[in-house]
Amino acid sequence: MCQHQPACPSGTDENGQYARIVASHPEQGWYLLCNGVVLFDDGGLMLSDHRVVAPVYELAAA
Structure with missing residues (x-):
């Protein structure tokens, strides 16, 4: 692609989430990358082979 x-x-x-953005829909919370990955605002991904990668959250040190 x-x-x-x-x-x-x-x-x-x-490292597929680092491809270039080809369609931007920030009002809906997602971006289509040139390699077919959908990147969501929360950091989650839908890969081009339809697998879903949940966002990873790190806890801040108190």
């Missing part, structure tokens, strides 16, 4: 040089990571790569 990606036409850039250098090419973005694939949609199933562990």
Whole structure:
């Protein structure tokens, strides 16, 4: 899907969320990346092979 040089990571790569945004819908809370990944505002992902990756939250030190 990606036409850039250098090419973005694939949609199933562990760094796939770092591909370029091709469609932005911040009012709905999601972004489509050039490799087919859907990135959600909460940090969750839907990969190009339809697997879902839950957002990861880190607790702040008190």
